[in-house]
Amino acid sequence: MAHQLLLSPPNFSIGTQLQTHGLTSNHFPSFSSHNSIITSISHLKQTNNWVSNVSLSKPLLSGVQCRQSSDYFEQSPSKLSSSYSPNSSPGVSPRVFVGHSIYKGKAALTVEPRAPEFLPLESGAFKLSKEGCIMLQFAPAAGVRQYDWSRKQVFSLSISEIGSLVSLGPKESCEFFHDPNKGKSDEGKVRKVLKVEPLPDGSGYFFNLSVQNKLLNLDENIYIPISKAEFAVLLSAFNVGMPLLIP
Helix, strand or coil, X not given: CHHHHHHCCCCCCHHHHHHHCCCCCCCCCCCCCCHHHHHHHHHHHHCHHHHHCCCCCCCXXXXXXXXXXXXXXXXXXXXCCCCCCCCCCCCCCCCCCCCEEEECCCEEEEEEEECCEEEECCCCCEEEEECCEEEEEEEXXXXXXXXXXXXXXXXXXXXXXXXXXXXXXXXXXEEEEECCCCCCCCCCXXXXXXXXXXXXXXXXXXXXXXXXXXXXXXXXXXXXEEEHHHHHHHHHHHHHHHHHHCC
16 A cells, blocks of 8 residues: 555545545545645655555554543542542542651651541541641650650641741740640640740750650650751741641
């Protein structure tokens, strides 16, 4: 068939060539009066090597398939509503939250985002059971580049507390107080205080976590200096992670 295309005179009939392949002009109604097709066929006379490698054992355009836009673009998730569930859509990868650690001579600090949690209702909707937060884990040093994570102390930053840190000025300080047993019978027996204040030389900030646990007879104080660069990384992570923590 390639040989016939090369030797066909300029005024050959497109309909004849289509019938040779079992196609009629009804399949391509616009081809019968299109001079550009004849010009393209005439151009094939100068590309014998290319035409010789083309297999015409199947009808023309038989390998062409139209793909829908959904093949190229990820389907947008449905808008958030009272019945939204992060795991309700099959085939959607779950969110993955990655922590960041800072190691110093006296202690180590790990910062991890925690996604909000939901409870299913009988109606099929979901109710917020726990708000998202930023988990700070302080571990005291146990040696050179060694840290005792069995003695770690945890402090969860709420959305508003994260906002206080993000808006903190270079010479400003802030303090947060938590009672994990607030509203329970053991209220007041565990006291956590996180202080963030600038270093005297202005090179960064000082994170100091004080924990008093009367239930375990524990009085722990862990502090770690954070440089300006490290603090900037933390603030950037807070800004990026904030939308993921708000349901």
